[in-house]
Amino acid sequence: MPEFSAREMMIIAAARALRDEHNCFVGIGVPSVAANLARRLYNPSLMLIYESGCIGAKPTRLPLSIGDSELSDTSMTVVSVPEIFNYWLQGGKVDVGFLGAAQIDRYGNLNSTVIGDYDHPTVRLPGAGGAPDIAAFAKEVFVVLDQSVRSFVPELGFVTSVGHFAHGRTRHEWGLPGGGPTQVITNLGILVPNEGELELRWIHPSVELKDVRQHTGWDLKISPDLACTSEPEEWELKELRRLEER
Amino acid sequence: MPEFSAREMMIIAAARALRDEHNCFVGIGVPSVAANLARRLYNPSLMLIYESGCIGAKPTRLPLSIGDSELSDTSMTVVSVPEIFNYWLQGGKVDVGFLGAAQIDRYGNLNSTVIGDYDHPTVRLPGAGGAPDIAAFAKEVFVVLDQSVRSFVPELGFVTSVGHFAHGRTRHEWGLPGGGPTQVITNLGILVPNEGELELRWIHPSVELKDVRQHTGWDLKISPDLACTSEPEEWELKELRRLEER
């Protein structure tokens, strides 16, 4: 059995989730690694869409930003930023959106704006960017983030992106057309919503249930179908490491 | 003195009016001939804009339609039709719009939709196209049409494009940002608005005032500054004829 890190498990789990998708709206960081890995390993026709307007990018090395020349140079087409948001995202053309965040709650709502009071924040984070729009419109959303009591919190001080239930209403009641988060992929396992509340559905190899509970800021529901994520294969790890080396 | 037709006088008068303009939104027919003549004779940097999205077209022969390849092949850039209407016309970037019509009234309102009742028309005309938008947004509008009692009518059955006063309100009251028709150039003379009502300001060489009156369907006001259009020069006619030959 090959050695692998929790981060590698998370990325490979995220990449596997893209096996049968047509296109994916990619943010920078872990989502970008996962989407590029998926294109190499499982789904060569996966179309990568970046908020910089790059559609069908085929980067040979991982970009540092969502607007690297590696993306525009290898894209099928590049459109303006208004077009990517209005016609592609709001227009309902995106199958999967990938999001990270500083914090998440049990409904899959995300905070990437501030910790503390908005006008007098303890920590000012970068802010919304395209996240609320991705969360609203992608047919489904995969959230990728490390699990800890600081990030998996019982209540968000600020809802940047809507999951399944926020400010007293369901996403349907808020009129959001996309399906919302269908998988929250962490370093410990994979959570999926059940009637809007996240529950642990898969646990990564050699992680114990009490670890997951300890790293969740609320009383985490466990799926009756809880199963173990299949561990990374040699060839998956090899390609991931090759990709991150470049 | 060179021989010339009333149509040639009309085109040359229209071309002369473009001497100091930056750009011109061009319709097909006489406006297109006039704008192209102006670029050749008086204003080589005049930027021609066509509703097909062609910006800065430099056709070497006259196009038959607003979307000929001669236009897109010679343009500085070609943008989409939504862009030309939303960003360029509605966005207030057009200096002069050129319009023709089947009918005009004393306020410079134009009809290019139907003669007779809308639901049971005597004559169904092609309709609005971009005319109402040009009339609304161009900083000024030049109207070019042949003068007759059939075309210069006391009241329009249908207002396709707004001049200075329509349906009981001024164009300002209708919230139209452009300046409206500043010149109506015909085969007989040039009319300009005075407090919103067209009056005859120039009369073409060898046309008599009674001819103009006879060919106007209302009691035409005559400007106290009425003057005679200067007649076409040899070189103007030569270039016009060369242009129309191609």
Add this chain to the structure above:
Amino acid sequence: MARLIPLATAIAELVAPGSTVALEGFTHLIPFAAAAEIIRQRIGHLTLVRLTPDLVADWLIGVGLVDRLIFSWGGNPGVGSLHRFRDSVQQGWPRPLELEEHSHAGLVNRYVAGAAGLPFAVLRAYAGTSLNGIHPNIRSITCPFTGEELAAVPALNPDVGIVHAQQADRDGNVMIWGITGVQKEVILASKRSLVTVEEVVDEFGEHANSIRIPEFLIDAVAVVPGGARPSYASGYYDRDNDFYLAWDRIARDRDGFLAWIREHVERRADA
């Protein structure tokens, strides 16, 4: 996702009686071959959407396949009137034609809203004109910041969007250059879409003013060389201006028109 199939198959699959069909192409790349195939299959009771219903609309209206026309300018560009369109509006021949009439800006923005997933679009238009009030699809809206009154038009999401393009690649991505009109908006706004192309290429070249449409937005691609004739395809063939001039005579007379359609459209082999 975009399947490469014969035109006849694509039309049979995608266009149903009663469909709302957008046929776009602004002077350039008008999908005449696709319209001819609709005529050969006699798919009727259509709502035809087209900014500039020119000869292609005269064909479909004249043979009686169109119940309703959503449009902004109906003429023979640079030539004059559209006789079959006029005959149906003025005389109800071969059937009455219901009109939803806009300015270009109004209809363009119906497509834009449809492409953008919005229920309506806002524009400065129609104020003071008689277009306001002739049908219920022009309404007014108040700016929540300035209090200004503006016009609103509803989103248009045709059942089928049909356009012609120069090239597709082997994955079914499509490339258009020259005048690109509202082609992108039509494909994005339509529930199903068909693109006829001049040819399939291994790789697209560089063209200023080009647009590319990804395969996953397109249901079918049909290779139809010359599919935009008598209009033109930049880089392939010129506009047949003589035919546009001749059409004025051909379409003037009902019987002459029908004979021409029989001869040149119905008897033509499938593309």
Add this chain to the structure above:
Amino acid sequence: MARLIPLATAIAELVAPGSTVALEGFTHLIPFAAAAEIIRQRIGHLTLVRLTPDLVADWLIGVGLVDRLIFSWGGNPGVGSLHRFRDSVQQGWPRPLELEEHSHAGLVNRYVAGAAGLPFAVLRAYAGTSLNGIHPNIRSITCPFTGEELAAVPALNPDVGIVHAQQADRDGNVMIWGITGVQKEVILASKRSLVTVEEVVDEFGEHANSIRIPEFLIDAVAVVPGGARPSYASGYYDRDNDFYLAWDRIARDRDGFLAWIREHVERRADA
């Protein structure tokens, strides 16, 4: 209409104290040289508009020239936080910063409405988020056809729009290729505009995904080779990723930041 003038002259003419200045370029073609010139001329009390206030905003905010920031994402892309931006929001150093915060879609549509001559734009956005209600520039509007509630944002028409482009021709027309961001909208929406370019060419080449902006929309063109460094200019130079990583350390400390600005921005000769 677009005059070719030195950068220092253009900034002095176009940017006044208190101006609303849009500096755009989405990762690609960020107008760093123009920002440096604003710092050298110490033009303050600015409202800075930028979708992604990254290093260029850290510069301007850190030296105290910005009173108000209209933005949607403030970070060092791929690296982390923006320390000068954080310090001004969290500690009010060197001065408090008033924020108008949007999602990308919201701010993009403020520019789109500005470019289109509309007082506002409609979008599906903000529903259910805490962004709704933090400032008065997000309101709701009802579709006059379906009754749906949507969001509205007001048009943005900056006093000055500044972008960097690859090329201008001798008439002052401008060409951009690669990632084109919101550059066209910014030029169209702004009351005055400045484009810095890598070079002036006799004729533009063919580039897929290129946009061209006519001279009559541009007030000044300044030739500034390398004017987008440390960001990049497709076809000219790559992004200086090492500098973006180093910035995290440089900007972390107030004195270190000020020393860096003195050394690398203020003492630099005029471009």
